[in-house]
Amino acid sequence: MILLLLIKNFFRRLERNMYWILLLSKSRISKKGLTVMFPVIVEGKGKIVIGDNATLSKRSKLLCGQSGKIDIKENFFIAPGACLTVSPNGEFIGGSNIEISENSRLIVSGKWTIGDRVYIANSANIFARERITDQPSLSIGSNTYIGDNALLDLTDSISIGSNVALGAFCIIYTHDHKYEKEKPAPWKGAMKKAPITIEDGAWIGSRVTILPGVTIGEKSIIAAGAVVTKDVEPYTLVGGVPAKIIKHL
Numbered sequence: 001m002i003l004l005l006l007i008k009n010f011f012r013r014l015e016r017n018m019y020w021i022l023l024l025s026k027s028r029i030s031k032k033g034l035t036v037m038f039p040v041i042v043e044g045k046g047k048i049v050i051g052d053n054a055t056l057s058k059r060s061k062l063l064c065g066q067s068g069k070i071d072i073k074e075n076f077f078i079a080p081g082a083c084l085t086v087s088p089n090g091e092f093i094g095g096s097n098i099e100i101s102e103n104s105r106l107i108v109s110g111k112w113t114i115g116d117r118v119y120i121a122n123s124a125n126i127f128a129r130e131r132i133t134d135q136p137s138l139s140i141g142s143n144t145y146i147g148d149n150a151l152l153d154l155t156d157s158i159s160i161g162s163n164v165a166l167g168a169f170c171i172i173y174t175h176d177h178k179y180e181k182e183k184p185a186p187w188k189g190a191m192k193k194a195p196i197t198i199e200d201g202a203w204i205g206s207r208v209t210i211l212p213g214v215t216i217g218e219k220s221i222i223a224a225g226a227v228v229t230k231d232v233e234p235y236t237l238v239g240g241v242p243a244k245i246i247k248h249l
Contacts, residue, residue, distance in 0.1 A: 027062075029054060030074075037080075044068065046086055050076050051096070057082070065090070068108075072098060073116075084108075090135065094118075095142065109154065110135030115142035115162060126152040130175055130191055140164075141200065156193040156212065164198055167206035167224065172196055174212050199234065221249070 024042045033053035040056045042048070046064030051074035056062070060078040064070050065088035072094035078084065081103040086092050090108040095116035100106065104120050107127035118140050120126075124147075128136065136154050140146075141162030148168040152158055156174035160166075174196055177189035194213030198204070202216045205224035210216070215231045222228060223239030223246070232238050235249040 024056075029056075044086075046070065046088075061085070069093075079104075079122075107154075108138075110137045110157075112138040112140075114138075114140045115144065117143050118146075119144075120146045121148040121150070121168070123148060124150045124152075126150075126154065128155045129153040129173070130155045130193075136174070136195075147206065155191075157195040159195070159197045161198060161200035161202070161218075163201045164204070165202075166198075166204045167208065169207045170204055171209045173210065176212055219249070 027048035044064040046068030061083040068086035073096040175193040201219035217234030
């Protein structure tokens, strides 16, 4: 009986792997310089286009729903265990030299535009943290770094400029809840949301939390552990809980 179960499981895995290979072959992924480390999980009826010199690592996932689109230029790298999911009608438009590191999870529900040489470090989570009916956007400029275990909440839109560094364990929240005495718990209050903007050259330290509606100015610095509740002027160093101006740069 055990042997029979093992044989059945083997053929199920084989069938699934063959299906993924079929979908991968149907995708418009350039064969020039392509490296594939099986198994690579490919699912969905959307359109996948990837340029030259791509690396698809073992256990990485490309999931693209109906009428969805993944369109990435050359030198794309997705690490083991990383997952790029595009929901139906969503779009992930990427430049060259994009790297998604191990166990990071990206779930696209609107239109995302990612610049060149963007690095998303290990175990980052980028998706809407609440149920949404619209399609919030994400834009990330070129030469930007998203640190390990970063959490970007796409309940509303996020715009991150070029040459931005986001430290490890940063949290960007675009939604909150209304606190009403009649509710049994504050977190069950009606949802409120607002977009977040981080301008070019900003440096966000590790374990920083940015709350809804905030704009971080150009080349400003947010000290590690700060909680940012209001806009930060360009060329300004802020820190603390809540964050306050330490000095103008």
